[in-house]
Amino acid sequence: MSTLGSARKRDNKAAYLFLLPWFAGLVLITAGPVTASLVLGFTDYNLIQPPEFNGLENITRMLGDQRLHHALGVTFKYVLISVPLQLAAALGLAMLLDRGMRGLAFYRSAFYLPSLLGSSVAIAVLWRQIFGAEGLFNQLLNLFGITGRGWISDPDTALSTLIVLNVWTFGAPMVIFLAGLRQIPVMYYEAAQVDGASRWLQFRRITVPLLSPIIFFNLVLQIIHAFQSFTQAFVVSGGTGGPSDSTMFYTLYLYQRGFHNFDMGYASALAWLLLIIIAAFTAINFWAAKKWVFYDD
């Protein structure tokens, strides 16, 4: 008995040891700044001089900050449009690939690739080239006799190009969907076919319910991810959130307040507001999940 206990202790020690690098990283790189930003959220801090406590001023300021409200609007629009589109694309492709085509491994990798690259600077730069006034996309349109415009430099279309970029990175949820689809026993479909159920009915009555935990997981993850989008808007708009604030994501506004306007106290408060917003969305998701997510066990 005692040998077993000491072995377990030893195992625990080893586990903690292995966890140490991650834990040190969490404390030093994440927890420290997170705590600092909470404190800074209640100060006036211009980056160079020490912060000065200013109570709830940053919070009252948010209420009257019209550009903040605008940035929230842009971000909500981005999240609410791009996430459903992205998940639909991911699920559609996953089902297609699940039908056991030849070269599956290749297609899976090919479709997965964009999600590895999607939030990189290089892709954002590429996006600028593709959707610029003389970019590839317009050259393509030209072939069909359509005169395009500067998609990224026109405030009516700039956000759409970023939504397209996000949808394009459907690879990560797709791979998860693919794994989920594999879990669904084939016998359900066989039974349904025997009963004469159409493909659509099979999808609605078998695939969706059995896949719902996976859909839910992807939904939560992608919403959080989309709220935090920064690189794409930053690079594509040259750090301005323009033209005329049409791509002013919340994170970008936060960054501008902090680093362009030397307004780090307010920016820190904004960071915590974003945390609260994301937490609220996640909570709503979990609450709503009770109504539509089906757990088999």
Place this chain on the structure above:
Amino acid sequence: MHNGLSRRSLLSLGAGAAAASALAACGGGGGDAGGEISKDAVKLRFTWWGSDARHKRTQQAIDMFTKKYPNITVSGEFKEWNGYWDSLATTVAANDAPDIIQMDELYLASYAERGALLDLGTATKHLKVDGIDPAALDTGKVDGKQYAVPTGVAAYSIVANTTLLEQYKIPVPDDSTWTWDDLKRIGLEVSKASGGKVTGVQSWGFDAGGVNIWARQAGATLYDASGKVSIPPAVLAGYWQYLLDLAKQGIAPAPSVTVERAGASLDQSGTATNTSAFGTWWNTQLTSLSAASGQQLKLLKLPTNGQAAAAESPYYKPSMFWSVSSRSKHPAEAALFVDFLLNTTEAGEVLLTDRGVPSNSTVRSAITGKLADTDKAAAEYLAALKVGAAPRVTPNGASGIEAILKRHTEEVLFERQTPQAAAESFIKELQTEIDAA
């Protein structure tokens, strides 16, 4: 800078290590700007923005300096304008600022008033400023302290592509008499003659220089002496109405093209790519532009509105400054390096007029004979210009003026706001930023 700063707020909140180390870091860089030059190995970091041509020249000057002082190494960090300020703010905040910083008039007060820059008055042992015109030197002062030394002066101008004008058989306008209406008319001729391949004018509305001049031509100023925004809304609305007219009448490119170019580097501008016949630039950018364009470019005085105030509306802008970080570990060596760039003929002969016509008069006269045609033209333009008093230094808090300006220009060009509404909104927002700083 640590004098009189209160540590109470954060420490009393028990904010812990992060804040405390930031405060400790404020306690000076550890070096003495008036001390002896070290005999040991010293590493300096030097940052600037600019075009390819500038990077090459600057690197050449660095090499000459390090050859002269073999124990000092200088590593250059250069960026284009848009990325430069993000990166500078970040490095200063992270207590990792480069030792020598190329500074602009827009940001000087913001950095100086917050204590990020060394008072160069403490570094006169190694950095001499007596060769510099006192009026120019004053532009680098904030609250009476010399936080920056101007590298040279520049003036706002129109760069005209005479190769294109000749090709379309349009005479070069007489810039001693022309008006904004003339620019519109001639610009339209170019747009028509080229069949849309070249536009007459490259739209502006993204830099503070253009607004300054427009205000001064109307007898107003952008900021008053106390640092309040003082441009009348009607004057500013006229400015945007003009830009809107250019875009709508096809004299300037479509708004989305204009916006795209405004975000790109100098080398991708309409002037540099020979796709616009007229563009507004600082006169000293002529050399970089000519190198990129490969065609004949000529400096013209800005058109006027015909009012009396327009006669003295041009001004000498300190084209940029040299500053030293207040947290530099080697302020004496940094000052020595700035002195080398500023006051030695050998550096002047390499840098020429890229950072403005040199502010040091000895260097200026020494290099005149060596100037290339474009540099010579820039110097002659400056000498012939009739200027008024320089505008007030951009107030602390207003360093973001160009971002605010750009956004409102976009609002106007895409017709989301009328020029009048944009003018009122711009003034209000800029004033709020100044008040908050």
